[in-house]
Amino acid sequence: MDLNVEPCDDFFNYACGSFVRKTTIPDDRVSINTFSVIRDRLKEQIHSLVSENVIENEPEPFKFSKNLFRICMNKTQIQKNGIKPLEAVFDHFGGWPVLKEDKWNFDSTWSWVKAVKYCRRLGYSTDYLINFSVGSDLENSSRRTIKIDQASLGTNREYLIKGINHPIVSAYYSYMVDMAVLLGASKERAQQDLLKSLNFEIALAKISISKEKRRNITALHNPMTVEEFQRRYPYTDWVEYFNVILRGTGITIDENEIINVNVPTFMDQLGQLLYNTPKRTLANYVLWRVSGFSSFFLTDSIRKRQLQYSTVISGKQKHEPRWKECVDIVAERLSISVGALYVRKYFHKDSKHAALDMVNNIKSAFVDILKNVKWMDEITRQSALDKVGSMVTHIGYPDELMYDRNIAEYYDGLQLKPDESFLNAILLLNRFKTTKAFKRLRQPVNKTDWISHSRPAVVNAFYSASENSIQFPAGILQGHFFAYDRPKYLNYGAIGYVIGHEITHGFDDKGRQFDKNGNLYDWWQPSTKRAYLQKARCIIEQYGNYTEPNVRLRVNGVSTQGENIADNGGIKEAYYAYRKWAEWNEPEPQLPGLDLTPEQMFWLSAAQTWCSVYRPETMSKRITTGVHSPGRFRVIGPMSNMVEFARDFNCPTGTPMNPVRKCEVW
Incomplete structure (x- = not known):
């Protein structure tokens, strides 16, 4: 007081x-x-709970918590592994184009749908281009439905729509470039390639609706069958797309499945944006998002660059003590x-x-x-x-x-x-x-x-x-x-x-x-x-x-x-x-x-x-x-x-x- x-x-x-x-x-x-x-x-x-020694006969889930804490705390092993775990991820996608430079030649076979499939299979978000989730049906909460929403962005929409001259968007771009360089790209190529990917993300932000408009829940309720969704947005085979994401659940859907489309105007404009964007730019964007997520779990040099970006947005000057970070990760x-x-x-x-x-x-x-x-x-x-x-x-x-x-x-x-x-x-x-x-x-x-x-x-x-x-x-x-x-x-x-x-x-x-x-x-x-x-x-x-x-x-x-x-x-x-x-x-x-x-x-x-x-x-x-x-x-x-x-x-x-x-x- x-x-x-x-x-x-x-x-x-x-x-x-x-x-x-x-x-x-x-x-x-x-x-x-x-x-x-x-x-x-x-x-x-x-x-005090997760740092205890694993007891042989304790339930497996409690062992998981203690093991994850130890894996997180083992900085020696993380440094020793280097960027190999992420390089193995890139291989599944055919490589990150910005790293492969002119050797990336998947224009004929790469597709954004395949990229989503790899993200799902590997454990990354499937929401970089279109947000897919399962939740309560808004009009009948006794059942669940598939929900399709605007993309989850790498930084806040409120900043991205201001363009690259906004200080935070500029810092975000520098972060993208520096991360690619740390992973093996040349700076000049990273600047060229990732500027195009950033412009694509800015375009995604501009076709998304604001948080103020999202307060009207009724406007976010637009149920339709997958067949109708296919007719309105015919830029991929949606039955196949949804089933790829649902793989491993034992669930298969068909064109009669009723889904909810939160922002039809986003979907209206996304098809043309995807069509007009070169595959290399899309691939660079998806792999940038994969790299950005992965950076938290890699070496000190990569985490240090991640912190620099965090300092611009939050003012935070250094990482928390390692044990606190690891406790947060295990608890989440x-x-x-x-x-x-x-x-x-x-x-x-x-x-x-x-x-x-x-x-x-x-x-x-x-x-x-x-x-x-x-x-x-x-x-x-x-x-x-x-x-x-x-x-x-x-x-x-x-x-x-x-x-x-x-x-x-x-x-x-x-x-x-x-x-x-x-x-x-x-x-x-x-x-x-x-x-x-x-x-x-x-x-x-x-x-x-x-x-x-x-x-x-x-x-x-x-x-x-x-x-x-x-x-x-x-x-x-x-x-x-x-x-x-x-x-x-x-x-x-x-x-x-x-x-x-x-x-x-x-x-x-x-x-x-x-x-x-x-x-x-x-x-x-x-x-x-x-x-x-x-x-x-x-x-x-x-x-x-x-x-x-x-x-x-x-x-x-x-x-x-x-x-x-x-x-x-x-x-x-x-x-x-x-x-x-x-x-x-x-x-x-x-x-x-x-x-x-x-x-x-x-x-x-x-x-x-x-x-x-x-x-x-x-x-x-x-x-x-x-x-x-x-x-x-x-x-x-x-x-x-x-x-x-x-x-x-x-x-x-x-x-x-x-x-x-x-x-x-x-």
Whole structure:
């Protein structure tokens, strides 16, 4: 806290001013915030688990986690392998043209479809040109469907559409060239060839739609049969293409399969772009993306060049300690195995019950809000009440993680040898994970399936629109956010704010497009929808007028509206739930040394959730490409909109934290 700041003038600096002033960001970090402090603790806990010796009779999945950690930590072997693992990959594709120069002569036989086939077979993404995934059918969440979307790009669309003269695009191009040179290309040839590939990627970005347009989920729902898709986009045999990607799943589709095309305008223009682009340029682009992904798992010299590029985008000056990087990789690639190890040793069962009580109380507060919203008609109100009543809660971890047989069954068929090269180990896990994901196309949908909720070792929380569910993994139920045995005003302010935030996501600008069953369905009466959009417009304009002082960039009110609506609703629900809890229980003691009431402590705890310091480069990227407002405005915005905050701190009308005009959706 900075007690020299008047809370009614700037509550963020009152709550976090000393943290911001005194925190120095280490060279290997891009930010320090409440989340990162807990993630550091979590990394140490996971490190203690995966660095243990392999026990002969322990379940295979736990051996996988320990073996992957050892493979990652064995820098001597990684240096010894050099670039051979990647060269072997290039051979499958017929070589990277920029390295082979004029000896690359596959113009007659190379095709982008074959390249996708090799990517799938080897364990690379199949989304460099067209995004292919399996997910819930938007209109019928009880079934899954194939989804076709615009390409996943190598750097952010927001930068690429500005062209090569944009500093980040220019740095990206230099990175492409230098990587090719490190792998054996001549600089002159790399500059020529990869400029053409970059221009192709810029063209991909320009035919993609913006993140703002993607907020309209209805516009992303365009179901059609593969036969119709073939008629509209006849630039390859799509039945064959999809079956190549589905290879290994036991699933074969035909022209009658119904798929969803998220962005038809992208597909309209992609065919001509592919036709007009020389095969050499396409091959160079695909192999650049393969190289860019692989660079994280290769030698020091390649990783050093990758870091230089990262420094431009994020300001990060050096890599994290190797053990931290390896813990992250193991926790991400083997999340169910690591999650099972983590909750068995570190998660307190009492936390699960206490957090569930809070969720129920905060849901109840939201129900009270819905019942009293004056701008809703009764038909829409009942649908909203049905939706929050149907919302499923996942706390901590699923009980299935406590049983070895479940973990072993999930990883059945995976073989990870301790002498595998690092890159090959990663590709092996990618193939396993991708095949698992695509196999779900024909599997019955179980929205409470334990596998979907088995990433407990993360410091985050989630709302799923297709499940109409909220999830609070074990990793976030600690530290600043939560402890089962401390004053409730601290818990309701911190994790309570987060719980309310996730509940409200079901009713933000995207979540409100789904009904209680997780289906895309317009359950809003026209007059109520108009009132909602007007109230959302107030939030868009409020946040769109905030400028982050350190980088002097204005917040994007449109792309951040979902998170801002969730913040404003979430803190209100948490506050109302705490007040109700306080009415039914003995008064809680004040914290020693602070002359603050329980209500004031609630606001302080909520604000300190967002205490954060970012490097300018990272903050710029977050504002340009992200969907969250900077921490400062996640405090100032919601609290200045609440009359209860102004009352608890006696803020006169017209002060910054008690403006005359307030925004309110829920």
